[in-house]
Amino acid sequence: MGKLFAFLGGQLAAFFIQVFQMFCYGVRCVTEMRHLYLYRHQIIEQCYAVGVSSLPLVCLISAFSGMAIAIQTAYQMEEYVPDYMVGALMVRSVILVLSPILLGLVLSGRVGAGVASELGTMKVSEQVDALASMAVDPVGYLMLPRMLAGAIMVPILVIYSFLVAIICGFAMSMIKMAITPTELVKGMKLYFEVYDVFVGLVKSVVYGGLLTFMGSYKGLCTAGGAQGVGRAATAAVVISSALVLILDYFLTHALLY
Amino acid sequence: MATETAIEFVEVFKSFDAQSVLKGLDLRIPWSEITTILGPSGCGKSVTLKHVIGIERADVGKVVVAGYDMARIRHGELIELRKRIGVLFQSSALFDSMTVKENVAFGLRMHTRMSEEEIAERVHVCLDAVRLAGTEAKMPVELSGGMRKRAALARAIAMEPDFILYDEPTTGLDPNTSSVVGDYILKLQSELNVTSVVVTHDMPLARRVSDRVALLYDGKAVVQGAMEDVEAANNEVFELFVQGRLG
Secondary structure, three states: OHHHHHHHHHHHHHHHHHHHHHHHHHHHHHHHHHHHHHHHHHHHHHHHHHOOHHHHHHHHHHHHHHHHHHHHHHHHHHOOOOHHHHHHHHHHHHHHHHHHHHHHHHHHHHHHEEEEEEHHHHOOOOOHHHHHHHHHHHHHHHHHHHHHHHHHHHHHHHHHHHHHHHHHHHHHHHHHOOOHHHHHHHHHHHHOOHHHHHHHHHHHHHHHHHHHHHHHHEEEEHHHHHHHHHHHHHHHHHHHHHHHHHHHHHHHHHHHH | OOOOOOOOEEEEEEEEEEEEEEEEEEEEOOOOOEEEEEEOOOOOHHHHHHHHHHOOOOOOEEEEOOEEEEOOOOHHHHHHHOEEEEEOOOOOOOOOOOHHHHHHHHHHHHHHHOOHHHHHHHHHHHHHHOOOOOOOOHHHHHHOOOOHHHHHHHHHHOOOOOOOEEEEEOOOOHHHHHHHHHHHHHHHHHHHHOOOEEEEHHHHHHHHOOEEEEEEOOEEEEEEEEEHHHOOOHHHHHHHHHOOOOO
């Protein structure tokens, strides 16, 4: 029993130490913002890596999810509501939930894991120490540009995802369910709220910053060679995916009620 | 800041989790000389170097570099101090997403207001000093181990440092390339008049380049002084190390 308590105590202590470390990294990121001009090339480079490089994947998953949600909405509602409601419900689902969460999860895998393994490799091959020895703060040079790129580019990707998912969803509704474009647009116009878009974008800014922060943090804390890099990448994906879902609840609650 | 010794360790203790690495290290490194820190693998040589650049902090004791107490140094002072230190890492640690030129120019771009022409000129001078002129456009992965060490050396000297720290500069190199790296350590010392610290377990290299040596064992400097004095002292641990029998 004593051993169990000691184990649990150790785990709890390790958890709080890690949370404190994350807080310290976050504070360092904020203080390094005064050197933004110095890191401008890295920010542009990372915006390209996070945003432009993710476009084909975002396009693909948004198209299929938009079509799936159109079929599902029509299937659930066809007996009870008029056709134009399919458009209204689909658009709101895509904007409020589907695109932000889906992109948060998918980009946790694509971007978060990539960042963690890239920085983890730099850490174990002493490149991070080399940066520090050359009087360049690794948090400012490596973490801050990635975090900013995430917070800037993920909302842009989410807007792109809105458009692709809605267009593909509408197309599917017209082809499969024979709902006319007039009905779909009518529903969309009746229930569309600009505030919903704002909520979706706020969520995506948080998720974008979070998944790149977690990837960078896990990468910079990597220890133990190739195995350590693998562990860092896995941990970055698992933690940021879980946090995306947990934060989604809190953000939805805070922004909609 | 004018001080008698360039780098000083006073009763320094350092542990990682349960493992004690430095156990009361006392070490003095004078200005403008080559001091070699010898010792078997895992005795804390690289950790000692990391204290000099402020990547590691002593748990107990005092590390003084160029007059700065590393435990109390302010962030701005640490940045300025690091600009005066060039480091050659054991794995070279070249940034693998950059070309050789970008690697060498990195510190200049981050810390100086030099124009691109001036930077290109400085990069050329540094690469020429290590006989790597013409490799500017190559990526680190395209270089051999010895060339990578030399490129890292060019990067270390680009900012015209007062200190050059060499972490295992000959590890993984064949005897000829090791000899070439030794030549460069001597050449840079005579041309730049820097304070050099070489961490190695390579005795031939130590004999060739060192003005002073210190042998680290069990977290302490068991012997230190001029190379000839240390060899003449008949220190038992040093003898065992030279014979390759020190575990």
